[in-house]
Amino acid sequence: MFGYNIKESTMATYLAVGTTWRSIRQPYVMANYTWRELQYKYAAVSTTWREVYKKAPPPPPVIGDMIHGGMYLGETASYHVIMAVSGDYDSTADFNTAKMMCNSLDLNGFYDWELPLLTEVRQMSTYLQVLNANGAKLTETMYYWTDTRSGTNAYVVKLSDGTEMVHVPVRQNLYRAIRRIYK
Secondary structure, three states: OOOOOHHHHHHHHHHHHOOOHHHHOOHHHHHOOOHHHHHHHOOOOOOOHHHHHHOOOOOOOOOOOEEOOEEEEEEOOOEEEEEOOOHHHOOEEOHHHHHHHHHOOOEOOEOOOEOOOHHHHHHHHHOHHHHHHOOOOOOOOOEEEEEEEEOOEEEEEEOOOOEEEEEOOOOOEEOOOEEEEEO
């Protein structure tokens, strides 16, 4: 009907058995056609186009999206970073109290909150305007604790300009909890 094309016949086979959109794993096939052309091309297949469309994976999160109990902050090679979003968690505390408060936080049904690493607070500084525009309420002019240590001291970061310093643990600084979702 359409001529023998291994890409088209493979796609039709996947659609006919009702596998998920992710299992197709052939985005180059989709790129060559419009939605209307694909709908027409595979109309004879037992799985309807609407069923396939419903199984399509959601778009990846972007920085500032609300997901998994907090605001999406980005990702590393092994995990996604979610930041707690509430002005209530921008309290000042010494390092040990800040770490304890983050570890004991129960927010939106999640209990795995932690004090962020230096790289994660750097990311908060980089995307400060985007995060605040989406409701993060981060204080720009104060320093935030990180869980990155330097001997007995800990690093802090000023979000407005990304200034990093090492403070003694008894000093009062802001803190914001994050959680990691491992891939």
